[in-house]
């Protein structure tokens with residue numbers, strides 16, 4: 001008998017998913033599976049629910065939501081043998097898209113039933129895990145403005161991007177160390193990715209792989225507004241790396257230090273986060289998570 005726990009972000013995407021126990025029971029035979037449905041009631045509730053599922057010895061824990069929910073649930077499963085299932089009902093669903101998990105709920109449930117697993121790498125930033133990407137600079141500002149808007153559509157991402165562009169002149173000086181080199185600079189963006197998808201089929205790091213044991217880094221130097229617009233246009237065709245001042249690297253770890261500030265504004269799997277430390281250390285944990293995909 002397998003115990004499957006489904007943790008459902010009740011507000012993910014448009015907040016109107018139809019995942020209920022009747023639907024789940026129509027997929028999973030009662031003689032083989034016991035099912036537990038755990039809807040979230042507040043922000044970050046999925047962490048508590050997933051921690052309880054680990055203690056309750058679930059055989060599979062399924063995150064039903066977007067990259068934020070996946071982060072909360074998967075963080076509790078890192079370095080355990082419990083596989084993560086994913087039902088992508090969020091707005092962006094970058095990780096699910098990289099793993100080719102269908103957006104159609106019935107097809108995603110079929111995949112969970114088949115129970116084919118793979119091990120994927122996990123990013124770690126100080127004590128936080130990330131599965132898709134993290135970043136400082138412009139993308140963190142976009143996420144901060146997106147979260148403040150309280151809307152969850154591609155339109156609100158576009159509005160948040162325009163708002164962030166207006167503030168993009170205030171760049172912070174940092175010292176960035178990776179692959180034995182240290183750069184002192186004021187970057188527009190440092191984007192660090194495990195996955196090759198941002199969501200909405202967009203990518204800043206198209207060559208990233210979830211299984212290569214490496215982080216893909218994109219550093220964008222201070223650039224003019226016109227060049228930022230060109231960068232975004234080229235990004236639609238995954239050709240933004242042809243621009244001067246846009247550099248791509250691969251590494252196993254990267255340290256970013258701020259000289260005069262003790263507060264980092266970052267985005268981690270699409271959630272805004274304040275880190276109250278003068279430096280952040282980002283590493284890759286090879287094959288530290290089992291996923292059904």
Ligand SMILES: Nc1ncnc2c1ncn2[C@@H]1O[C@H](COP(=O)(O)OP(=O)(O)OP(=O)(O)O)[C@@H](O)[C@H]1O
Nearest residue numbers: 012013040041042043044065066067068069090091
């Ligand atoms: N019941 C709830 N009430 C309020 N917030 C919640 C609830 N359940 C989960 N959340 C929060 O919703 C946020 C977004 O989750 P997630 O990324 O899974 O969905 P999404 O629709 O893809 O959102 P986003 O557009 O932000 O990517 C997370 O910060 C999570 O903690």
